[in-house]
Amino acid sequence: MNFLVTGGAGYIGSHMVSFLQKKNFNPIVLDNFSTGKKFLLKKCEILNVDLTDKIKLSAVLENRKFDAVFHFAAKSIVSESYLNPKSYFNNNLEGTKNLVEEMKKNKNEILIFSSSAAVYGNPITKFIKEEHPKNPISPYGESKLLCEEFLASEQSRENFNYCNLRYFNAAGADNLSGIGEYRDKETHLIPKVLNSIRGNYGPIIVYGNDYDTFDGTCVRDFIHVSDLVEAHYQAFKKIRDEKKSFTYNLANQKGFSVLEIIKVCEKITKKKVNYSFSNRRKGDPSTLIADCQKAKEGILWNPSKSKIENIVSTAWKWHASLK
Ligand SMILES: NC(=O)c1ccc[n+]([C@@H]2O[C@H](COP(=O)([O-])OP(=O)(O)OC[C@H]3O[C@@H](n4cnc5c(N)ncnc54)[C@H](O)[C@@H]3O)[C@@H](O)[C@H]2O)c1
Incomplete structure (x- = not known):
């Protein structure tokens, strides 16, 4: 086809x-x-x-x-x-x-x-x-x-x-195909944190720690x-x-805060993340978590690779392989 x-x-x-x-x-x-x-x-x-x-x-x-x-x-x-x-x-x-x-x-x-x-x-x-x-x-x-x-x-x-x-x-990344997330100007949280760990990006700025979430940082569904x-x-x-x-x-019907993602990245890479807080950013809702039941039933979708540890470890393998 x-x-x-x-x-x-x-x-x-x-x-x-x-x-x-x-x-x-x-x-x-x-x-x-x-x-x-x-x-x-x-x-x-x-x-x-x-x-x-x-x-x-x-x-x-x-x-x-x-x-x-x-x-x-x-x-x-x-x-x-x-x-x-x-x-x-x-x-x-x-x-x-x-x-x-x-x-x-x-x-x-x-x-x-x-x-x-x-x-x-x-x-x-x-x-x-x-x-x-x-x-x-x-x-x-x-x-x-x-x-x-x-x-x-x-x-x-x-x-x-x-x-x-x-x-x-x-x-995350498809390690078997040797591809992953790569942008000249990165704005996404996980690659930004991993790039920072690799030393290719300055300290991470966490935009807002006064949101109505359990640790004050935005919650997202990966x-x-x-x-x-x-x-x-x-x-x-x-x-x-x-x-x-x-x-x-x-x-994935699960929310992780920005600070939780930073912790998972530290656990997977065994390296500390250098971060600081700044003001909220325009356009960031506090929490975004999906209900995906419709896709699971409608297109028989069974996401099996989306545990957060697997997402971060596949992304890390990719980032670590970059020169
Ligand atoms: N990455 C995410 O988490 C996310 C979340 C929600 C929605 N999306 C959507 O998924 C899609 C892919 O996202 P991504 O993260 O892979 O982005 P990306 O920037 O990596 O890929 C976008 C691609 O489109 C090409 N492109 C842009 N404008 C074009 C144009 N006018 N003509 C031809 N090519 C053009 C770019 O060169 C690039 O290769 C986008 O539509 C994005 O809005 C992404």
């Missing part, structure tokens, strides 16, 4: 590519390499295109047939989205619109979309279900919600179906990237078989 993976040179996208290659499928990567890296990809066809470049996109996708499109390509740094909201709406929403237009033109019917817990905003329940109100508090979250709304308006039973997968925090990409494949099969559209949360 042929699959298009937009953002396939990024962290999660490259794990999707590797997953599909292990199944002997043919993933084709579409990426503008704004944050993605070629070295995360084993031999595969690469379309070096920006989704906002309609003319080039149309030319490279003309007459191409894919069993499904996995759409990871996006800008995804919350703090940056406040500084330049327009670029987020342009890249994420217009990019998605262009992609769907080309899919329809070429009769490609299944899209799996990387959405985010950021669509919910500040939670009003302890465990967030898919029906939870959507009140994004950042332009990034808003751009993802607008994409979901756009996809809903494009859905048509016979010709175009999609699945919104709302991830909470992806982390899912192993390998469990995440497995869910994408399951979602594809569900749409192919049922010709309907769906939305699922993807996470």
